[in-house]
Amino acid sequence: xxxERRLQVLRAIVQDYVGTEEPVGSKALTERxxxxxxxxxxxxxxxxxxxxxxxxxxxxxxxxxxxxxxxxLFVDKLAEVKPLTAPERRAIQNFLDGAVDLDDVVARTVRLxxxxxxxxxxxxxxxxxxxxxxxxxxxxxxPARLMLVLITDTGRVxxxxxxxxxxxxxxxxxxxxxxxxxxxxxxxxxxxxxLVEDLPEAFDVEDRGTVSTVLSTLLETLVEENExxxxxxxxxxxxxFGHDFPxxxxxxxxxLEEQVVLLKLLGEAKDPGMTVRIGxxxxxxxxxxxxxxxxxxxxxxxxxxxxxxxxxTRMDYPGxxxxxxxxxxxxxxxxxxx
Numbered sequence: 001x002x003x004e005r006r007l008q009v010l011r012a013i014v015q016d017y018v019g020t021e022e023p024v025g026s027k028a029l030t031e032r033x034x035x036x037x038x039x040x041x042x043x044x045x046x047x048x049x050x051x052x053x054x055x056x057x058x059x060x061x062x063x064x065x066x067x068x069x070x071x072x073l074f075v076d077k078l079a080e081v082k083p084l085t086a087p088e089r090r091a092i093q094n095f096l097d098g099a100v101d102l103d104d105v106v107a108r109t110v111r112l113x114x115x116x117x118x119x120x121x122x123x124x125x126x127x128x129x130x131x132x133x134x135x136x137x138x139x140x141x142x143p144a145r146l147m148l149v150l151i152t153d154t155g156r157v158x159x160x161x162x163x164x165x166x167x168x169x170x171x172x173x174x175x176x177x178x179x180x181x182x183x184x185x186x187x188x189x190x191x192x193x194x195l196v197e198d199l200p201e202a203f204d205v206e207d208r209g210t211v212s213t214v215l216s217t218l219l220e221t222l223v224e225e226n227e228x229x230x231x232x233x234x235x236x237x238x239x240x241f242g243h244d245f246p247x248x249x250x251x252x253x254x255x256l257e258e259q260v261v262l263l264k265l266l267g268e269a270k271d272p273g274m275t276v277r278i279g280x281x282x283x284x285x286x287x288x289x290x291x292x293x294x295x296x297x298x299x300x301x302x303x304x305x306x307x308x309x310x311x312x313t314r315m316d317y318p319g320x321x322x323x324x325x326x327x328x329x330x331x332x333x334x335x336x337x338x
Contacts, residue, residue, distance in 0.1 A: 148221075
């Protein structure tokens with residue numbers, strides 16, 4: 001276990017390196033931070049931290065920089081999440097309140113996160129498998145053609161055309177709409193198939209073919225939309241950190257193009273807590289020089305998806321964690337009110 005003083009030295013090294021982009025020396029630490037000890041003592045502490053693998057010397061006669069292990073300890077023990085200022089909170093609320101639908105919410109969230117953190121922002125769309133049905137609408141377009149509109153509790157809207165085997169009257173359509181909503185409204189998508197399997201039997205024989213066709217379309221929609229969707233923004237922000245990537249930036253960009261990689265980075269949506277993956281903790285080799293900060297968002301204490309940012313390991317962790325958490329909270333409120 002590190003002593004309290006050495007933890008303070010490590011915190012100071014992380015803060016200075018993130019702020020200045022320059023390796024940190026003992027003289028600078030004693031001048032900038034009230035450590036209450038001599039530069040010689042700080043040098044001894046830095047030597048111990050280096051022996052333990054928390055800091056490293058990038059080249060001879062230079063100061064020290066944090067390693068992945070050092071950033072990990074900083075995040076776990078030393079960092080206090082930086083709360084957003086009142087103007088920042090108002091700006092988030094005003095920006096997100098103007099959204100007109102789910103696509104707009106996700107697009108605005110990506111732009112906002114990228115601007116607030118100056119990193120790459122990644123937002124996962126709410127998954128239908130973790131959503132509930134708010135309403136199913138059926139609209140007659142022609143005697144034997146309907147439109148099925150599926151609306152989720154997260155504001156997601158899915159539309160499908162249904163070609164009926166026979167004309168379907170307005171009375172039967174109203175009856176189907178009412179019976180369908182009485183069974184599935186407010187229920188989880190995963191429960192829908194068993195809730196509607198015997199519904200055709202409630203209709204006259206001549207209408208059962210159309211009812212079965214509508215239900216098939218509804219269930220196909222659930223299967224088709226199980227595929228996770230993401231939106232990414234702010235990739236150009238990486239160009240500001242060219243010297244933070246030891247080789248070239250290309251492997252990072254290539255990894256960010258892989259949706260499967262990004263989904264794994266964000267982690268399971270069912271785990272709503274804040275996750276910080278640092279450097280080599282990221283399984284994808286192209287992202288070994290980056291850190292990922294992610295958190296779940298949703299309403300009623302239930303996460304339906306995740307959002308987060310990707311940036312260099314030399315990251316303002318307290319500020320980034322605060323921004324990600326605040327944006328997730330506002331997005332959850334919008335979904336709850338939509």
